[in-house]
Amino acid sequence: VAIPYRKGLHEIGDRLYTYLQPDGGYGWSNAGLVLSDGTSLLVDTLFDLKCTREMLESMQPVVDKSPIGSVINTHGDPDHCWGNQLVPREARIYSTSAALAELQQLSPAVIRQMADGGLGAEADEFVQLVFGPFDFADIEVRQPDETVDERRTLLVGGRSVEFIPMGPAHTKGDAVAYVPDSAVVFSGDIVFSSGTPVTWEGPLSSWLDAIDRIVALEPSLVVAGHGPVTDLEGLTTLQGYLRFVQEEASARHAAEVDFEEAIHDIDLGQYSGWQYAERIVPNVDAVYRELEPEAPARSRVDLLALMGAYRKRHARA
Numbered sequence: 001v002a003i004p005y006r007k008g009l010h011e012i013g014d015r016l017y018t019y020l021q022p023d024g025g026y027g028w029s030n031a032g033l034v035l036s037d038g039t040s041l042l043v044d045t046l047f048d049l050k051c052t053r054e055m056l057e058s059m060q061p062v063v064d065k066s067p068i069g070s071v072i073n074t075h076g077d078p079d080h081c082w083g084n085q086l087v088p089r090e091a092r093i094y095s096t097s098a099a100l101a102e103l104q105q106l107s108p109a110v111i112r113q114m115a116d117g118g119l120g121a122e123a124d125e126f127v128q129l130v131f132g133p134f135d136f137a138d139i140e141v142r143q144p145d146e147t148v149d150e151r152r153t154l155l156v157g158g159r160s161v162e163f164i165p166m167g168p169a170h171t172k173g174d175a176v177a178y179v180p181d182s183a184v185v186f187s188g189d190i191v192f193s194s195g196t197p198v199t200w201e202g203p204l205s206s207w208l209d210a211i212d213r214i215v216a217l218e219p220s221l222v223v224a225g226h227g228p229v230t231d232l233e234g235l236t237t238l239q240g241y242l243r244f245v246q247e248e249a250s251a252r253h254a255a256e257v258d259f260e261e262a263i264h265d266i267d268l269g270q271y272s273g274w275q276y277a278e279r280i281v282p283n284v285d286a287v288y289r290e291l292e293p294e295a296p297a298r299s300r301v302d303l304l305a306l307m308g309a310y311r312k313r314h315a316r317a
């Protein structure tokens with residue numbers, strides 16, 4: 001894919017843009033923009049107001065005659081929604097109802113509290129890595145105006161954009177925006193195109209199905225939620241990793257290997273060079289949860305602490 005992976009706004013097709021935030025790590029998400037006659041649609045906002053403001057300013061020249069009239073939140077994770085308050089008041093924001101529920105579960109106050117520490121050394125250190133670069137002051141989470149739970153064509157001026165719910169996958173409420181006239185998919189976090197993907201919901205089988213559904217759209221380009229713009233090859237690579245985790249974790253579960261032991265025991269092999277290898281923790285958690293639906297869920301904070309511990313233990317020299 002010829003789109004350079006540089007911070008900022010990139011034209012990727014006929015009146016189609018993406019705003020990229022390398023390196024695509026925790027909180028560094030991508031957004032999309034679909035222009036039409038007299039109006040445009042934004043796919044996702046960013047994690048905090050500073051990032052979102054910078055993005056909207058970079059888009060200003062192109063949306064000058066086609067102001068943002070609608071927004072899709074691909075899912076409820078804050079790095080795709082917490083800039084919502086900066087889009088024009090009259091713009092209509094869409095998400096799935098599950099994404100709305102997930103968005104309501106986490107508040108900026110909770111994140112600020114987490115960032116203040118007190119979760120234990122390993123979790124604290126990791127939380128700093130994840131949230132440290134961002135500023136959660138002044139965020140008043142603007143919620144989507146309308147939830148959509150089945151495939152729907154949104155008309156942007158005279159242009160069709162398909163809103164396609166695909167969760168549960170990365171989260172419960174994942175959806176993609178598909179622009180049929182250009183065969184471009186804005187996938188949200190169903191696609192991570194650099195570094196290790198992270199599962200907050202799963203099961204992985206359902207995530208793999210969601211990727212199959214994107215493949216079936218025969219996209220020429222896929223704007224990932226994190227990482228460079230990709231194509232079918234990126235989808236295949238991602239599926240390879242998810243299948244690998246599914247197999248390795250299932251085998252250990254069948255051999256009655258305890259969850260924490262399984263995490264450290266899995267040799268990441270060809271994936272060991274990928275950034276954010278510690279995401280094996282929530283990824284294996286998703287497999288174990290699927291296999292032990294009756295077991296009490298591990299908390300997000302416990303998982304963050306285990307991810308911090310994993311980073312330390314497996315840090316490359």
Ligand SMILES: [Zn+2]
Pocket residue numbers: 027029077079080189225226
């Ligand atoms: Zn994300």
